[in-house]
Amino acid sequence: MKIINIKNIILCTAIVIGGAGCSDILEENPQSQIVPSLFNSPAGVLGGISGVYNDIRSQWGTEGFTIEMMAGTDEILKGASGSGPAHDYNGLNGNNFGSAWNIAFQDINTLNGVLEFGQTIDLPDATRKQYLAQAKFLRGFWYFYLVQTFGDVPLHTEFITVPSQAASRQPVAQIYELIIKDLTEAAADLPNQPTAPFLGKAATKPVAQYLLAKAYLTRGWLNNTQSDFAQAAAICSDIIAKKADFGLDLWADYNDVFEPANDYGKETMFVSDHSKDPKFGYYNVGGGASGGAAQNLTPWFTNWNYPAVGLNPSINAKGEFVNGGPNSMIRDSYYGRPYIRMRPNSHVWTTGPNSGKDYFLDQAFVNREVDSRYDNSFYHVYIANKNTTNAASAAGNKRGVDLTVRTGVDTAVWITDFEVPGAPQFIGTTPFKGIVVPPSSWTNSIFPALKKYMDTSRGANFNDPSGRPAVIYRFADVYMIGAEAYFKAGDNAKAAELINVIRRRSAFRKTNTAEQNAAAATSMEITAADVTLDFILDERTREFFGEWQRWHDLVRTKSLVRRVQLWNPEATTFIKDFHALRPIPQSQIDRVVDGPAFPQNTGY
Secondary structure (H helix, E strand, O other): OOOOOOOOOOOEEEEEEOOEEEEEEEOOOOOOOOOOHHHHHHHHHHHHHHHHHHHHHHOOOOOHHHHHHHHHOOOOEEOOOOOOOOOOOOOOOOOOOOHHHHHHHHHHHHHHHHHHHHHHHHHHHHHHHHHHHHHHHHHHHHHHHHHHHHOOEOOOOOOOOOOOOOOOOOOHHHHHHHHHHHHHHHHHOOOOEEOOEEEOOOOOHHHHHHHHHHHHHHHHHHOOOOHHHHHHHHHHHHHHOOOOHHHHOOOOOOOHHHHHHHHHOOEEEEOOOOOOOOOOOOOOOOOOOOOOOEEEEEEEEOOOHHHHHHOOOOOOOOOEEEOOOOOOOOOOOOOOOOOOOEEEEOOOOOOOOOOOOOOOHHHOOOOOOOOOOHHHHHEEEEEEOOOOEEEEOOOOOOOOOOOEOOOOOOEEEEEEEEEOOOOOOEEEOOOOOEEEEEEEHHHOOOOOOOOOOOHHHOOOOOOOOEEEOEEEEEOOHHHHHHHHHHHHHOOHHHHHHHHHHHHHHHHHOOOOOOOHHHHHHHOOOHHHHOOOOHHHHHHHHHOOOOOOOOOHHHHHHHOOOHHHHHOOOOOOOOOOOOOOOOOOOHHHHHHHOOOOOOOOOOOO
């Protein structure tokens, strides 16, 4: 949804779960809390909905929430600056988890007010229906996040105006009943494509249907319910069949999905907006950021410290880089701010069923010559942005020749996906101007960085947050969720058909001829016999790496512990079955002092 500037409203709620919280849309004449009369006007209802959209920005794209959604999986290891038990589960508890809990329940209460008091607002019927449908979608959206993450949670459908210190948890089954009801009703009344005032990529009919399909699929996995799998599959097929009506389609080139000009394009379904406009209060140009507030820091998290690597490194007995000499890289907006919180899981196992293999190159992105998603997702060539002379006489220069690395011309760092004899200063016996970093030399300090969300619009203010939206759902996932549902329903042929749409697209390269692209697409096709759960999960890595999905993917498919123990050396020792649910925030438990204690999830 495009950010809406509504004056004189501050969205605060006094609720059972989150306590009193607020998120102001504009800093003018704030009120202390929402009261029922606020929702008796179109502006009040719109303000409530807009405030919830605003609050989504405080999670997707922020540091803590991103780590909670991606760390501790088969895809991700800690970077050199990474920390916290979300990565390895060692000591994970309610004191260090749950950034979205308060926001979610605060917003649910706001939405309950919209739904309870917005029924009679003075608006045309169609407009009123869309407002209420937006509220139902957003309540389903938040409850779906909560039930996937925490299991049993408090269930509220009435607007709470009086704070309470009592609360209880309701069963997962009841939560899903509300989610499915809300999303079904939202899909019935939302427009096919965005209409004012909910422009950009706010909820529409296909977005509600997609989330409904994912809810059915997830509930189906919980209970092995074939009717849920069938529902999810049918919904996804319906969205695909009507994609023209919805203004949705896949880009021909996977790289185009992540072009900033296409952030609101045909493949994008639902986003959390961000803005560099200071009137919205989240961006101070030139001020940088350090992980707080509702700021999109997505471009930073997997960036290694490329300006710190000198041109005369050596590799020690452990395979680690030992720096030396001048550096031909300085921090810029193209390669982004080094943050080093997370890195792709390139650990090579020396024992067990994966001996000699790593997840990143040998399992997920194994077909890199044809599949473009590795090249289009990660930086592996860094072009010098600083003129540097590497003298033959310089300490550590084993090349024995004078080299000048030129800005914008020469490669400063080449992170290869294959072993290179002579690295880091040679390719074989040929001196290389920059440095060569083969997989055996990747560490938590140097690795391919995710480039999907890089934001060059910040110019010289490259330490600032991104103004790009956080893309939460895109059309490619309709195919993948549909494929998973058909697989669970026992129709592997239909699952392969949907997966092949995604795989054929991945083979497209603008540098190929039409004939080459056609041959490559054919070579990427799979058959029904190839469709397994692990294949689907690997395919999801290839398509959605870094897109806030992985932890929920593994939990949904009951694969978290198995896949982490197979591939993640940091977490394999500590992960247990109970980690398939996150710990309830301790602050929530402490707030409940009336009536029965608020229970923590088992194991924490």
